Amino acid sequence: MTTNLTAIVNARLQGRDGLHSLTVQAGKFGVITPQATSVVAAENELDAAGNLVAPAFVEPHIHLDAAMTAGEPRWNQSGTLFEGIECWGERKATLTRDDVIGRAEQTLKLFAAHGIQYVRTHVDVTDPQLTALKAMLEVKERVAGYVDLQIVAFPQEGIWSFRNGKELMEEAIRLGADVVGGIPHFEHTRDYGADSVRWLVELAHKHDRLVDVHCDEIDDPQSRFLEVLAAEALRLDYGSRVTASHTCAMGSYDDAYCSRLFRLLKLSGLRFLSMPTESLHLQGRFDSYPKRRGLTRVPELLDAGLKVAFGQDSIRDPWYPMGNGNMLRTLDSGLHACHMLGMNWIERSLELITDNGAAALNLQDYGIAEGLPARCIVLQGETPYEVLLGQKPVKASVRDGRVLVDRPVEAPLAGLNLG
Template identity: 55%
Template sequence: MKIINARLRQQTALYTIIVENGLFASIQQQDQPVVLDASTAGDDIDAQGKLFCAPFVEPHIHLDAALTAGEPEWNRSGTLFEGIERWSQRKPMLSPDDIRRRVKDTLAMLIDNGVQHIRTHIDTTDPSLVAMSTLCELRDELKDVLDIQVVAFPQEGIHSYPNGEALMTEAMEIGADVVGGIPHFEYTRELGEKSVKTLIQLALKYDRLVDVHCDEIDDPNSRFLEFLAHEAMQAGIGDRVTASHTTAMHSYDNAYCSKLFRLLKHSSIHFVSCPTESIHLQGRFDSYPKRRGLTRVKELTAAGMNVGFAQDSIFDPWYSLGNGKLLRSLDFGLHICQMMGYDDFVHALDFITDNSAKLMQLKSYGVKEGHPANGILLSGEDDYSVLRNQGEVLFNMRHGKILMQRQPSTVIQRVSL
């Protein structure tokens, strides 16, 4: 298979990409545009100057809850905590068939929008652990199509939910790839700190990655991030740890953040921000001025720390919209974080590609010779044009095989102006 006239990120030339045995065998710069011979083309593709890049990475989503909004009740206040209550009502309705149907529908949506790598948080505060078992099964069944990391996520707390720690351990035995936590939702500060210690111990025991819902609240006194970063650093696993949300950082004063950033930098932990969900859930107790409630993405990035963007939810008790389009989350994130300078635009796709691949510790990720032939073609020629026009994913290729392909949207009739 050959792809001609393709543009690559941060490059102005056109390239020919040759795929053999599921790998990128050759990536060569062209001197000029090449014409595809239709009579001998076969599976070859003319990219027509459009951007070919590594697949999008979704580093934070809740597949077990996807497509359940309004079942059995809607989250009418729009708050995080009512979302947790509504999900508690929905959990008894879970079954393998229910989960498989919704998850597969959601995964199809993600594939259509260029995603191949997913980290999903699965609730362990359910004594049946049916979602955990089902997602681990689907992860293994679909490995040729998608990479899925399953997080053991204690939605209602490790130490505030009955038998919570034992359920986390059982989830690790079932096969979870990542240890999760939610220290700010534990009943007390002491239990929150205890939960961080517990999840770090589980990660060390089972040799797993860590991804913690950390300080997803407007409270400026919620400071579990510093505790997580220190515990990770002390355990020597900082680069294997991700702090998701950290929205309380939006409410921290600058003096504290200056001190905090020193620890965060030394710890080497990663960050995930979910722009559409956070702008919706946070600031709910404010009148005016009203906080945006996102973590300090711009400042973390400027300090050299790694931040990925994610969708978090698709039509669930916390977020009743969502369509699988990471470009939408990227657009929201850059606006909300006031990262609207040209230098921000030209590297914008980093937030939904390389940065998230790094925190997920994906191997052989990227359009490079010898790597698996995984990539997407976007209707734009660079990060800026794709972002500005919310470019369509024209095809999604994995190991040299096309998972999804669409024709570009075109206007067939327009009124004269």
């Protein structure tokens, strides 16, 4: 359905009491008006049916070039990050343009069906031919009608540790990558890792690009590249454009070190991404018992006033064999794993898959307000609590006033008749 809307009626908005109508003019939100009672939707109006309307979901961290390749050419039996990289290295050798485009578009259509309209994908550029990057630049244009796509030049096998790694990164930026990536904990030495972080931030600053680094995605408490990234962001006054993804090692840092680290993090203003389902699967693999959860300090970062968002990371690839594109599943897992099921966290939880992800992507016209692009979703539930309890697909997804998805409201589960 691609109806051009004139209004969304009978909507609930977080932070506002009662029902509201949202007018839509030329693909943008117009006046938002309280409703005294429920109304019947007119032609070209979308009935939110008393459900919560939120900004469109943001997927801030995914690897579309590897999506839908789980088991090819073999399964990651150990479940470790490192075997996943080995499996991907074998699969990467067989990549073609059509292969990458087909799997990426399949995944993005799945995302769109779940109300995701903004995606940041990491694309492996440790390939001398840059096959995946060139294909993903095509995909970006092909899907622009339903998804805004940011592309990260991601050096999966390192910058310093991969032959011509720096040159490939520079070529990726020249071709059109939006974001500069890195993976310092996978470089051969700590010095290589620290040098790579300094270099990539300088590269982004020089070319006016964003930064998103796979940073300390490991249980090792001695992996401390986050402090290097934060210091560089602070030095260049670039923190709002720099994202630290994963930072799993922070879950193993001692509190004394963290007390100093958090001072730097707050000064730098970095954005943070945590991928709860993937980290729960990949981390703690070298522990017997007790086993670490492998997630960063999400509630502590939020309490410090820093922006943290959740992402899916993988969809059926060598690192994670599961995934269905539903951000509510990711949110639910993250809240459980991070001990964030207090009602104070639940009530603000949607920001972890909406506003905070938008901050990481440095989106300038995101949200529900007069004059902004009319991009939103209708959830199934009146409150974040009800939405999380139901875990139902989005009722509707609207993009620039066009209805991309419109589903009937699902009825509550009926009681069993055991008589």
